[in-house]
Structures are given as C-alpha cells and as structure tokens.
Amino acid sequence: MTDRANDDIVLEIENIGISYFTRIGEIPAVPDFSLRLKRGESYGLVGESGCGKTTVAMAIMNYLGRNGGVVKGSIRFEGRDMAAMSGEELRDIRGSKIAMVYQEPMSALNPSLTVGTQLKEVLVVHESVSDREARDRCVRMLRDVNMPDPDKVMGRYPHQISGGQQQRVVIAMAMLSNPSLLLLDEPTTALDVTVEATVIDLIARLREKFDTTLLYISHNLGLIVKVCDRVGVMYSGSMVEEGTIEELFKKTRHPYTFGLFDCIPTLGADKRGRTLEPIPGQVSLPHERPPGCAFGPRCKYFKPGVCDRGEIPIEHLDGSATHRARCLRVDEIEHVASSAGSEVDASDGEVVLDINRMSKFYEVSDISLAAILKGESTLYVKANEHLNFKAQRGRTVAIVGESGCGKSTFAKVLTGLETATEGEIVFEGENIGAISVEKRDRKLIRALQMVFQNPDGTLNPSHSVGHCIGRVVRKFGIESDPKKVRERVGEMLDIVRLPKEFATRKPRQLSGGQKQRIAVARAFAGNPSMVIADEPVSALDVSVQAAVINLLNDVQKQYNTTLLFISHDLSVVRFISDEIVVMYLGQIMESGAADTIFEPPYHPYTEALLSAVPIPDPDIEQKRIRLEGEMPSVLDPPKGCRFSTRCPRHLGEICDEREPPNQDAGGGHVIKCHIPLRELAQVEPIFHQKDAAA
Amino acid sequence: MTDEARESATRIDADAPKSAEQPDRAGFAKLLYNLGLLRESWAALIGVAIVGFWVLVAIFADAVTVFGPLEQDQFAFFKQPFQGEHWLGTDQLGRDLWSRLAYGARNTLIVAPTAMVCAYFLGISMGMLAGYYGGWIDQLISRISDIILSFPLIILFIIIISVFGASALNIIVAVTLAASPGIGRIVRGLTLDLRNLEYVSAAQIRGERSLYIMAVELLPNARGPLIVDACLRMGYTVITIGILGFLGLGLPPPEPDWGGMVAEARVGVTVPNLAYLAIVPSIAVSSLVIGFNLLADGLREISTRD
Secondary structure, eight states: OOOOOGGGEEEEEEEEEEEEEETTEEEEEEEEEEEEEETTOEEEEEOOTTSSHHHHHHHHTTOOOTTEEEEEEEEEETTEEGGGSOHHHHHHHBTTTEEEEOSOHHHHSOTTSOHHHHHHHHHHHHHOOOHHHHHHHHHHHHHHTTOSSHHHHHTSOGGGSOHHHHHHHHHHHHHTTOOSEEEEESTTTTSOHHHHHHHHHHHHHHHHHHTOEEEEEESOHHHHHHHOSEEEEEETTEEEEEEEHHHHHHSOOSHHHHHHHHTSOOTTOOTTTOOOOOOOSOOOOGGGOOSSOTTGGGOTTOOTTTTTSSOOOOEEOTTOSSOEEOOTTTTTOOOOOOOOOOOOOOOOOOEEEEEEEEEEEEEEEOOOHHHHHHTOOEEEEEEEEEEEEEEETTOEEEEEOOTTSSHHHHHHHHHTSSOOSEEEEEETTEEOTTOOGGGSOHHHHHHEEEEOSOHHHHSOTTSOHHHHHHHHHHHTTSOOSHHHHHHHHHHHHHHTTOOGGGGGOOGGGSOHHHHHHHHHHHHHTTOOSEEEEESTTTTSOHHHHHHHHHHHHHHHHHHTOEEEEEESOHHHHHHHOSEEEEEETTEEEEEEEHHHHTSSSOOHHHHHHHHHSOOSOTTEEEOOOOOOSOOOOTTSOOSSOTTTTTOTTOOSHHHHHSOOOEEEOSTTOEEEOSSOHHHHHTSOOSEEEOOSOO | OHHHHHHHHTHHHHHHHHHHSOOOOOHHHHHHHHHHHGGGOHHHHHHHHHHHHHHHHHHTHHHHOSSOSSOBOTTOSSOOTTSSSOTTOBOTTOBBHHHHHHHHHHHHHHHHHHHHHHHHHHHHHHHHHHHHHOHHHHHHHHHHHHHHHHSOHHHHHHHHHHHHOSOHHHHHHHHHHHHHHHHHHHHHHHHHHHTTSHHHHHHHHTTOOHHHIIIIIIHHHHHHHHHHHHHHHHHHHHHHHHHHHHTTOSSOTTSOOHHHHHHHTHHHHTSGGGTHHHHHHHHHHHHHHHHHHHHHHHHHHHHHHO
8 A cells, every 4th residue: 555656646635725605704714725645545634623624525525515615726536626527427426436424323324214225325326236236235335344134234224223333334335336535524423432443443444455545534643543544633724744643643743733642641641640731722713813823822832923924834844755744943843741740639538429339220111012911011221230439538530431331320310310229329428319409408419519511501501601600609608799709700710710701701602611611610619529520521622621621630639529520531531530430231340449440450341441442652552352242221231240241251151140249359449240350360451562673 | 414514514604703703792782782683684674664663653642643543523424545634534433543543553562462471471381380390290281281272262262252351451361371372382392402401400400499490591591482483473463352353352342443443344345435444454453463473584584594
C-alpha cells in the first residue's frame, strides 16, 4: 500500500472553499482545504466539533444541502471533476463508487423496511442484478461483516437487531457495491466500547480485503491510530497538521495537535501523575474567524504581530514529504508536556456511603398465554443485584460499565427517584435505600446532589442561570436574602470559572461545556457531602471534557465532597477516580482501588473492557480480546455468572450454573469469578510497550 | 438517511446566528423585540392588523359610533349601507348597524378571551396532572375528556344553555367545558415529552414539590405551542359564540350580539336588498376569525424558523 503511481489517486481535493448562505450572509465553513487520497489508503480526519470535518465529507458526496456550496477549488474523484458531473452521474457514483457510513446507525436505516430489502436495493439500483443474486451477495457481505446468522438477519427489521449489528448492516450496505472510496463519519461514537472495538477491527479487516480507500472522520485519536495510515488535524475549517501516524503522534508540531493530546486522559496516568490541560476558549465561529492563524486566540504560543497577520500557509516540515503543519512559529516552539499532577487528597477514611447487598428489581408483567398458564406472569428486571461497596469522604468512586449494566438505575436509587427492593444504602449513618426523595428531609436531600449527562437537557431553557443556581441556594436554606443569594450565585460561578455576568444568561446562550459547568455549580451550591455525576463529560468535546474533569476534581477537593462518577469511558475513569466498581448486567464484577483494577488479576470482563479502550499512542500494544455475542436480556439473565455467556475464560458448567464467589485479592480488591485468584494473577497485562526493534 | 445528512451539514449554519445575536433583554424591551419578530411574517402582520382593529373598535366603541346600539331611529328602518348618516345602514327597528357591530365586538372580545382563559386554566391543569403523574390519574382525566369530546359540540351547548339559561357567564362555562379537553390533550402530550428531561430529574432530586415542577419547570417550556394554539382556538371560539348567538343561545336580546344579528336578519336574507343585514355581521365574524388564524399561522412560522 506504499508506493503507488501518481495516477492511482482516488480523491483529490484542491483548495476547496465551502460556504453556507444564510440570513446573516455567507458563512465560510471551510475556507481552504486540500486532500489527496491514494488507492487503498486510510486517512483519518480529526478535530473538535465545528471544525468542518463533516462539511468536507458532505462536499465529497456533493451533498451540502440547499444553502451550501463549493465556492472555489475542485474535487476530483478518480480523475474526473465532480463539479462538472451531471445529477445523473453523481447519483450513479454515490452509493456505488463513494459510500458513506454515518454516526447513528438507527437513523441511517429505514425502520419500516427489513434489513434484506434495504441491502438488496443497493445492488438492484446500481447494478440491476436479479433479486436472487442480490440476496446471495447480501448474505455473503453480511457474513463478511461478522454478522451472526446472516440469513435470518435479512428478514429482520432494524429495531430487532442491536446497535452494533445495525452499524454492521450499514457498513455492509456501504461495502456491497465495492466502493473505491468509503467515508466514515464517527461510525462508532454511538456504540459501547466493546462493540466499538469489534467494529473497528471489522473496518480494518474489510479495508485490507477490498483495498478500499478510507476517509475516517473522528474526534477520537485512539481510534485513528488503529485504522489509519495518515492523519489530518482540522481546526476551524482548515487543515493545521498532516502526517503519517508516526509523524503526527511522535513528532507533533502544531500547538493545536499538542493541545488535543494534552487534554485526553490516557490509561497510563491518573490525576496524581499529571494534569489535563484543556485548550482555553472555544472554536471560533466561521464568520468570526480571526485574521491570520485561526487557532491564535487559544494558542499559548501566540505572538501578536506574527500570528495575526495574513494567511498562514501549510508547509512541509523537516524535509518530510508527508508531514506538514500550518504554523509560523513551528520551529521556535518547544512544547513541554503537562506537568505533574495534583497531590494526593487526604481522606480521613470515614465511610460516607456503605452499600450493602442492595438490589433494585422492576416488575414486568408477561401477558403471553404460556406465561399465564405456567403461573409466571410477573417477571423481574434485575437492574441492580446485591451491590456491595463503600465510599470514603473526599474520594472519587467510579462506576464503569456498558449501557444496560444498571449504573444509572443505581444513581436513581441513591438519589431517591427510585427505592431499593432489598438491601441497605447507609449514607452518613442512615439507611436511605427505602426512602424516596419525597420522604427525605431537607438535610439529606441537600447532602446528595447530581450532575447529569446531557448538557442540553440539564438546564431548564426557560430560566436564567442565576435563577437555576439561586433556587438551590434558597431551597436548601443556605441564604434567603435576595442580595445574599445573588452573591452566592456569583461565588459559585466564580468557582466554576465563569464570569458573574453569566447569571442573567439563558441556557441557549451557552455552549455545551458552559452548560455543564453551570450544572456542576448547581450541584455544589448547596454544599453537598456527595455528588453523583452520571456521564458528565461523555457528550462534550475532548478539550471541553478536560476542563470539566479538572473542574470536578478541584471543586471536589475544595469542598471535600465524595464524588460518585458514573462513566463508560475507562480512560476518564482511570484519570479521575480513586476507586472503581465494574458492573455488568446489574452485578458488580470487580471493585477495588483504581490502580489495582488496571493490573492483573483482572476479572475477565474488565480484561475485555481494557482491551477495547482506544489508546492514542502508536507505541502501546493491547492484548486483543473481543467479546462474542450480545449482552443477554436483563429479563432473562444467565443463571450462574452473569458474564458466562460471553466470557473468553469460561471454565465450564460451574460458570453457567453457580453464582461465582466474591474473591478478595487484598486491599479491598474484590473479583467475582470462579477462576482462582492465583490463575487470574498470572494473566499477562493488557498493555505493553511495543519493542523498539519491532 | 438523507435528512440526517442534510441536518448535520447545515448545523453550522443553524448554530451561527443564534450565538451571534440575541443579547439579554428584559421587560418592555423584550416585548418590543418579540413584537418586532412579527415583521418577519406577512400573515402575522395582517392578523395583528385585523385583530387590532376590532380590539380598538371594541375599546373605543363610544367614540367611534354616533348612535347607541339600542337607540331606535323612527325615521330610518331598513336603511341601506353607505347612505346617509347610518353608514352601515339600519335594521328592522331602525338601530344603527355599525353601532351594534362595535358594541357587539365589545361583547365578543370580552366573552371569548375570558372563556379562553378559563378553558386554558382547566385544560392545562388537567393535562399537566395527567401527563406528570400518569397511572390512574391519567386514566381518569383522559376518559372524562373522551366523554366530553365524544359529544357533538352543538348539542352540548344546547344542553348547557337550555338548562342554565342564556347569559354571558353560561356561554363562558359552555365554551370552557367544550375546549378544555382538547387543550388538556395537547398539554398532556407536551408534559409527557418534557418530564423525562434531566432538568426535571434535577428538580426532583433537589426535593421540589410536584406543583412547583409543573408550574415552574414544565409549563414555561410548553408555552410556545400553547400560544399558537390559543390564537387558533380564539378564532374558533369567536365562531362558536357566533353560532350560539345565531341559535338564540347567545346573549339575550336586545344586547348587540354578532350571531344574534345574523339570526334577526334571517327574514330578510331572501329579499335581495335586505341581504346586507346578514352580510355585515357575518363579515365581522369572519374577519375576526381570519385575523386570529393568520396570527396563529404567523406565530407558528416565526417560532419554527429559528
């Protein structure tokens, strides 16, 4: 895939400018962009949201909508100028020669047609083959994307298959007509980590098999490492740095690329080892782009009079043919990676929260005739079963698991939106498991607050920021005098590092990261002793994510609050938490201090999770463990070990029949598994540094 | 697939103007700004003009008329419009039609909005309770609504008015009863949508009472669709009041009432040169209804554009 003739270029984008035309005039979304893709090459495009990645992909598909258009430059596909093609020719190319995979598989598939009908349509339309032949080829392609039981899947509707399978169908659909260019726009963002890992493997394998050129758009540098040969970093509509994986990850030159690396938590370090350095500010809007370097206002190496004068060209570095950067001061910059982390927080060891065999079951009535005849018309969804763990004051405990593992249910029980079915939740000496929020007294309510996942849903769009924080202050009787309430609101805004003037703003005037900061301010406004954060950063861009994580960390330390951090992202969890609880299908599989979780002995599920985490470092190799099959239904969980149906280290009957014991590996590290600890401890670590020789 | 693609492609364009403008406004300035938005829709402008015209006529009925609404001119029965001092003519009793229209407008524009406010109060309460609590409360409220909605409206009105007698108050009661189930359904739907949002959970977790959550967290976010609906419904209510008047269930004579005026003119409709007696009040009713409908259309247009 290396040395190819020049005429083997599949896609050549030359200095295109893409604009949208709106009420406020022309908005240059992408001012100047060039890209050249050879046959069989895999190219990754990274950047934060709003940097124009998707716009470029849409321009290649010639699908910019009614108010958008390419205003200059050219896009040549296999040597032909796409602008000169007729609508008929374009339609012919789309879906056959150029195919695209979107972020949300569910909305990319038509819910009212079977998978088979939708797949066959591609072939029938583009190649006018017979229905029979189309069917055969579709089944073969489904087999190629590792779809279990492809014949049956052909007759199913999209909602009858899982998210991972849906994305496989979408990829199969894209690959059916053997396209020469495949565009992937964040194809795994909506999927769980273990599913993501299998889809990424699949993409890498398909690419080798079919020799397809890939343009992979993602915000996740860890994924790019796994699938791509070359990477381009986009910022505010322009390419700022481009190079091979090696060059970009090891000889990073552009300040923005540095910035991206500095703000991602990696599995190797936690909050004691390093700090995350968020990139200050936000991506400037296309019509408010500053003169000169677009990254200037956020760059710590910005030099007035140099960086803000005129266009900055993208130039080759150190005589490399592939490595280019758009920065004037590239040779003067000496980047120092982020400094040492914060000191270890002193916990007095007081146990604030003690969960003791807590379970939460939901009743579901099964109205099928068979169930009624058998007398089993009530089913139980065991959302949480026998949870056991403790949290100490001032510590951060993370609950990790994939969707459907019951982590959000646990948050609901803890906050009193639901009540526990059995077991105890002892919070500051009081058993609160059975007390719903309406029956809790003000002191208890005030002590337990929450930060939510979705920045757009967390604030009431009708009320100002000041009202929102002020209500908490008044409600919990911190202050009642309007003037003092206002002062307190200002103080809280100060703590989350937002200007006091934000108090009068409405949520729609804030960015996602700002909204999340307000949510943090609101949660801490009543001096809670414990804050539950349910995926607080997963909807945010990496640079903003870093800022919110740092903020949570700082505010927690300031108030000596216990933080319960619910997440699916192991790198974030590794960074922020002191203790980790790994959940699968309503049960705790493994729990213990953060660093013990990341080293053997592992629970087999934790091992699989760790193996699936994308790591933005080409030098680290991960042991490859992929989970087969789907997570079983919570209505009908496996009888023995919950994980037994997918466990790669499955022992035999004992796993299927008997619930595994909680084995104590010392120091509070508990693994729920039948495999003896001795054996688990001998498992080789998931991560190891690649040999220098290799 | 196509819509999704287009949406993500135009996201930049959708985001850009929003954060660029819309600075903070408060009180009167905000009102002016919102009224200014009406400029963006022709329908809304025309609607405002028509409705505004009738509101002004109703308020200043004393000033814009020469004769009283009940005053009989013994020298002018059946005067044709646009002739002499009675510029819309006179009726069979020699009463000035313009005066009766103007004072009729006053009646209509008092009864209709009052009925609307009552209907919305009842409808919002029903819908909020049903949507927020669900379960048997929802079942109870929804079934009662179904029963009311399954009655043919006119029959419902005839029953209510003939039992309680014709008066402004009873018209209001009848309209409230008839309109609130419909409003309740809309509110219930909006509530079901909103109550799963995280800010509602946040309020519950901080121990807010249900009434506070419904009134402060949910209701303000349902106001957009409700305002549009209120304008449309106001138009229908004007028609309803007209129909009631026409059926003799409206304001008791000799009160000037648009529907009643048409009813009284029934005898003359077949006589070619007396048709104006029915046409003039009919035009008044239609114009006000059209005015409200255009206003509703315009508001919808403006609110969905951003």
